[in-house]
Amino acid sequence: MALRVGLxxxxxxxxxxxxxxFPAAEIELAAVASSDSAKVLADHPGVTVHPTPAALFADTSIDLVVxxxxSPTHPALMLEALAAGKHVVSDKPFTPSVAEADQVIAAAAKAGRIATxxxxxRWDSDFLTLRKLIEAGELGEIKxxxxxxxxxxxxxxxxxxERPAPGVGIHYDLGAHLIDQALQLFGLPDWVEGDLVIQRSGGAIADGFxxxxxxxxxxxxxxxxxxxPDHSTRYAVHGTRGSYMKRFMDIQEDQLxxxxxxxxxxxxxxxxDRWARVTTFDGEQGSSRFEPSIPGAHQQFYALLRQAIENGxxxxxxxxxxxxxxxxIEAIRESSEAGRRVTP
Structure with missing residues (x-):
């Protein structure tokens, strides 16, 4: 029986x-909580549409809630889903604060369910390719x-x-992806310097960092x-043995x-023409090549999550x-307000 998800x-x-x-991860979209049932059913005629999240959480046929x-709703909804015995995925950001994340982690442990x-x-083409090169030692020690x-x-x-609220701002949005990738490669840093700014006229939330x-x-x-307007800059990574220079974002968002x-x-x-340029130096001479990109695979998140739920x-x-x-993110905000380095 396929894992049944409620969105x-x-x-x-x-x-x-x-x-x-979901289909590529062998997960069945069984229910959606939405106030616009016509919109949902036009795309997914066979699903159950619940009017509220609470009604979906009460659906005993659902294994996983997404x-x-x-963003401000994530902590309360995760806690409610866990209390109903569901595994739960939150879109990023996970929570607006570390304290709320701790509450969700404790609730998941108590319920014996996954919160993620x-x-x-992490499954962007460019990041997968960069990670492979770093782990293979081709770039040496990253500096x-x-x-x-x-x-x-x-x-x-x-x-x-665009409205001020907990968990809102570019640091919680695009920043959450950038930070997660960096932590995957290097772990927690020793210190953080952050600069948050409102750049657009009429803006009310941080939109530059x-x-x-x-x-x-x-x-x-x-x-x-x-x-x-030219948002083609992506990565510039330099190590003791080589560099990884990449333009353009991963293609999956545009495809979806x-x-x-x-x-x-x-x-x-x-x-x-989107492949990264990799330049290596062996101590005497350098060489440069275009590195074939590993295919991106956002669906792998759900495939691996299904395996975790089914196999423990x-x-x-x-x-x-x-x-x-x-x-x-909290350290970035503190640093930006204080104008100094902080320890996360």
């Missing part, structure tokens, strides 16, 4: 970034890591993501903003927005890892 929320995230991944809801965070960018996640959204829109972190001699620089799914031929595969292993993203990302 809470059917806006952009639920419709575009979660639901299309929250594709506004949808850090799908400088610079990553960008930028778009152009010059006008402030009337939506919840630069975060610098240090771990020994390693320097990690993370950038995000909404004033990037265009209606492609992981079951379609070509999904997650970057064209050759750890989920693909530990709740403690998600909490560490929030710990860094």
């Amino acid at each position: 809470v929320g059917y806006g952009l995230a639920g419709k575009t970034f979660h639901a299309p991944l 929250l594709a809801t506004p 965070c949808f850090q799908n960018r 400088s890591y610079r990553a960008h996640f930028e778009f152009y959204k010059g006008e402030v829109a009337d939506r919840w993501q 630069h975060t610098r972190m240090g771990k020994g001699a390693l320097r990690i620089d993370l950038f995000g903003n909404y004033y990037a 927005r265009g209606g492609m799914t992981p079951l379609d031929e070509g999904y997650g595969i970057e064209p050759q 292993g750890p989920p693909p993203v530990l709740a403690e890892e998600a909490r560490d990302t929030i710990r860094i």
Whole structure:
């Protein structure tokens, strides 16, 4: 019997970034909590549409709940889902605060259920390729890591993501992905410097950030903003033996927005003109090549989560890892307000 999932929320995230991944992970979308049943049923005629999250949590046929809801709602909904005996996935950010993350972790342990965070960018093509090179030692010891996640959204829109609330701001949004990737590669840093700014006219939430972190001699620089008409800069990573230089974001978001799914031929595969340039130096001479990109695979998050639920292993993203990302976000905010380095 397929794992049955209930999706809470059917806006952009639920419709575009979660639901299309389930079939490739052998997970059945069985129910959706939404106030717009016609929209849901137009895409998924066989599902049950519940009017509220509480009604979905009470559905005894559901094994796993996925929250594709506004960030401020994540802690309360995760606690409610766990109390109902469900495994639960929160879209990022996991929670607005470390204290709330601790509450969710404790509740999951008490319920004997998995609570995890949808850090799908671990399965981006460029990150998978970079991680392979680092783990193989091709770049040597990394000394400088610079990553960008930028778009152009010059006008402030009337939506919840633009209104001040817990867990809202570019550091919780794009920043959560950048931080999670850096922590996966290098672990928690020794110190954090953060700079948060409102750059757009009429803006009410942080929409630009630069975060610098240090771990020994390693320097990690993370950038995000909404004033990037040319948002092709992605990675500049330098080690004792080589460099990884990458332009353009992973292709999966554009493919999903265009209606492609992981079951379609070509999904997650970057064209050759998007491959990274890898330059290595053996101490005497250097060489440069374009590194074929490992295909992106956001669906792997759900495939690995299904295996964890069915076999009792750890989920693909530990709740403690998600909490560490929030710990860094809190340090960024503290540093930006105080104008100094802080220890996370």
